[in-house]
Amino acid sequence: MLWEVMIVGAGPAGSMVALHLASQGHRVLLIDKQRFPRDKICGDGLIPDAIRCLQRAGLYEKVSKVGWKTKKITAFSPSRIRFEVPGDFLTVKRLIFDEILAREAVSRGVTFCQGTVQTISRDSDGTVRASFSESPRQVRARIGIIATGADISLLKNLGMVSQPRASAVALRCYVRSSFNLDQLVISFDCSIIPGYAWIFPVGGEEYNVGCGMAYRDGVKTRGNLKEIFHNFVTEFPLARELMKQGKILTPLQGALLRCGLKGSHPFKDGNLLAIGETIGATFPFTGEGIGKAMETGELAASIVHQSLVKGNFEYLREFPRLLEEELRPRYWGYQVAENWLSKAWLNDLIARRARKSRFLQNAFAGIITETVDPQTIFSVRGILKSLWM
Ligand SMILES: Cc1cc2nc3c(=O)[nH]c(=O)nc-3n(C[C@H](O)[C@H](O)[C@H](O)COP(=O)(O)OP(=O)(O)OC[C@H]3O[C@@H](n4cnc5c(N)ncnc54)[C@H](O)[C@@H]3O)c2cc1C
Incomplete structure (x- = not known):
C-alpha cells in the first residue's frame, strides 16, 4: 500500500x-x-503558543480538562529577586x-x-x-x-x-507534596548557576521538579546536573519546603534538547x-x-x-x-535572553526592575504571548527604557 x-x-x-x-x-x-x-521526559508545561495550537486543533477543552491551569509564572533571579509574569499556562503530564x-x-x-x-x-x-x-x-x-x-x-x-x-540537557522527577504551590516557578538561583530549575504543579499534590543547563558554543557549561538538582532542592527555599513536606515519586531522568x-x-x-x-x-x-x-x-x-x-x-x-x-x-528573543540572563548581575538587574517597571511587566507578558517583540526588552534601548518606565 x-x-x-x-x-x-x-x-x-x-x-x-x-x-x-x-x-x-x-x-x-x-x-x-x-x-x-x-512517557516523555519533560517539564509538562504548556505556554500560550501551545494553548493556541490546541485551540486551533479543537483540542483545548479536552486537554485542559485533564490539565492543571494557572495564570502566572513566578521567576526568581540569582539573588532570589522574585517577579511574576502573567499569562495562561497549563500543565499536563506528557x-x-x-x-x-x-x-x-x-x-x-x-x-x-x-x-x-x-x-x-x-x-x-x-x-x-x-x-x-x-x-x-x-x-x-x-x-x-x-x-x-x-x-x-x-x-x-x-x-x-x-x-x-544537542543545545541543552535537562532532567526531572515527580514529587508528591502537601506543600501548596499554585503557580509555575522558574529559578535561576545562585546555588544552581549555570543551570536553571523549575517546580511545575501538575495537580493532585504532584509536582514536576527539574533542572536544565545549556551547552554554549557546543561546549557543556561547567556543572553536573544531578548536583545542580541537589543544590536546588536543598538550597532554594520553595524547593526545600516542597521536599520537606513530600517525597520523590520517580527517578531523576534526563534528556537532550x-x-x-x-x-x-x-x-x-x-x-x-x-x-x-x-x-x-x-x-x-x-x-x-x-x-x-x-x-x-x-x-x-x-x-x-x-x-x-x-x-x-x-x-x-x-x-x-x-x-x-x-x-x-x-x-530571537529567547536566544538573547539565554545569553543575557545567564549573567547573574544582569539577571538580577532585570528582575529588580521588573518588580517596579510596568513597561517591563507588560513586555515580559507580551513576549510569552508572542504579541511583543523581544527586542523591546533585550536591547540596550530596552534596558535603558526599563530604568525610567
Ligand atoms: C527535562 C525536559 C523538560 C522539558 N520541559 C518542557 C516544558 O515544560 N514545556 C515544553 O513546551 N517543552 C519542554 N521540553 C521540551 C519538549 O519535551 C520537546 O520540545 C518536545 O517533546 C518536542 O516534541 P517533538 O514532537 O518534536 O518530539 P518528541 O516529543 O520527543 O517525540 C518524538 C517521538 O518520536 C519517536 N521516535 C524517535 N525515534 C523514532 C524512530 N526511529 N522510529 C519511530 N519512532 C521514533 C519517539 O518515541 C517519540 O514519541 C522539555 C524537555 C526536557 C528534556
Whole structure:
C-alpha cells in the first residue's frame, strides 16, 4: 500500500501534522517506536503558543480538562529577586498529553503503527520507504515527515544534520507534596548557576521538579546536573519546603534538547520534511518546545495538503522559507535572553526592575504571548527604557 504521507514520531509535532492532514482527508500513517501511552521526559508545561495550537486543533477543552491551569509564572533571579509574569499556562503530564494527541489523530482517520524506523530511503520512482529494526516489513509513502524529537539518527543518515550536538540537557522527577504551590516557578538561583530549575504543579499534590543547563558554543557549561538538582532542592527555599513536606515519586531522568530552530535541515530530496525538535524547534533559554513542535506540524500540514491537492510537490520546497518567515523571529528573543540572563548581575538587574517597571511587566507578558517583540526588552534601548518606565 502506498500511503500519501508517512510520519515517523508521534510526539506533539508528529501527531499534530497527522491529525491536521487526516482532517483534510489524506491517508496518513503515523509510526512510533513506543506503545502509547508512553512517557516523555519533560517539564509538562504548556505556554500560550501551545494553548493556541490546541485551540486551533479543537483540542483545548479536552486537554485542559485533564490539565492543571494557572495564570502566572513566578521567576526568581540569582539573588532570589522574585517577579511574576502573567499569562495562561497549563500543565499536563506528557504520558497523558501525548496520548490525547495521538488518539485524536487516530480518531480523525490516521493509522497508527508501532515500530522503530531504522532507515528512510527513496525508491527510484521517488516514493519514500521506511524499514523497521524489529521486522523485515517496509512501508512506502508519497511524502515522508520525520518528527523523532531530539533523536536525530534518521536525519543524520539522510545527511540532514548540520550540528549533531544537542543545545541543552535537562532532567526531572515527580514529587508528591502537601506543600501548596499554585503557580509555575522558574529559578535561576545562585546555588544552581549555570543551570536553571523549575517546580511545575501538575495537580493532585504532584509536582514536576527539574533542572536544565545549556551547552554554549557546543561546549557543556561547567556543572553536573544531578548536583545542580541537589543544590536546588536543598538550597532554594520553595524547593526545600516542597521536599520537606513530600517525597520523590520517580527517578531523576534526563534528556537532550535541540533548540533555536537550527542544527538540521527541514527539507530534502523533493518529498522529505523534518519537524519539531529534530529541527531544533525548542526555545533556547526556557526549553519550552511543545508549542513550537506543534506549530512546525501545522505549517508542514498546510504545505503538504497544498502539494497533494495540486499534485505538485514543488510546494514542499517552500517549507524552509515558511519556517523562517513564520517562526524564526520568535526565537530571537529567547536566544538573547539565554545569553543575557545567564549573567547573574544582569539577571538580577532585570528582575529588580521588573518588580517596579510596568513597561517591563507588560513586555515580559507580551513576549510569552508572542504579541511583543523581544527586542523591546533585550536591547540596550530596552534596558535603558526599563530604568525610567
Ligand atoms: C527535562 C525536559 C523538560 C522539558 N520541559 C518542557 C516544558 O515544560 N514545556 C515544553 O513546551 N517543552 C519542554 N521540553 C521540551 C519538549 O519535551 C520537546 O520540545 C518536545 O517533546 C518536542 O516534541 P517533538 O514532537 O518534536 O518530539 P518528541 O516529543 O520527543 O517525540 C518524538 C517521538 O518520536 C519517536 N521516535 C524517535 N525515534 C523514532 C524512530 N526511529 N522510529 C519511530 N519512532 C521514533 C519517539 O518515541 C517519540 O514519541 C522539555 C524537555 C526536557 C528534556
